[in-house]
Amino acid sequence: AKTGAGDALPSTTLGNFLAATLTAPWALSAAPAMVSGRGGAVLLYLGIVQLGLAYLLFVRGVRRVPAAEASLISMLEPVLNPVWVLIGFGEQPGRWAIAGGAVVIAAVVVRTLVPQPQRASTTSV
Structure with a gap:
């Protein structure tokens, strides 16, 4: 936040990467039966673009308050x-x-x- 030191983007990115890596075995074990190729592409888009943009804007905004x-x-x-x-x-x-x-x-x-x-x-x- 405003009085904190450093940039929160690297720690946010690392936290999301670790969460994805640690939960991937469970997600992938169920996904083939539940998600089509198009559905998988949509999930990737939502995970990378939609969440990525949201976190980027949040990290930028949190510096100002x-x-x-x-x-x-x-x-x-x-x-x-x-x-x-x-x-x-x-x-x-x-x-x-x-x-x-x-x-x-x-x-x-x-x-x-x-x-x-x-x-x-x-x-x-």
Whole structure:
């Protein structure tokens, strides 16, 4: 985030590469029976382009906000997923999804609207 050191893109890329590598044996054992050639191409596209672009934009944006704010904003993604499913497919979210989403949205609203006290900067001499 804003006060952090370094670029988050290499660690994000490494984390996604490790996740893909470690889960590949399970995905590939089920995929041949479940995914056609075209479906596999779509999955590759979504994994590389769609997720890659999303992470690239997130890493660039997270540099511009404080760490707490970046964390709260990133919590909105899973909260909004049931909303997109409701809009796109008409599937109603369960009460626990609504309750959890309300807690996260309330935290984001409070963080956004309530003025935060400024901490005195300390410099070492």
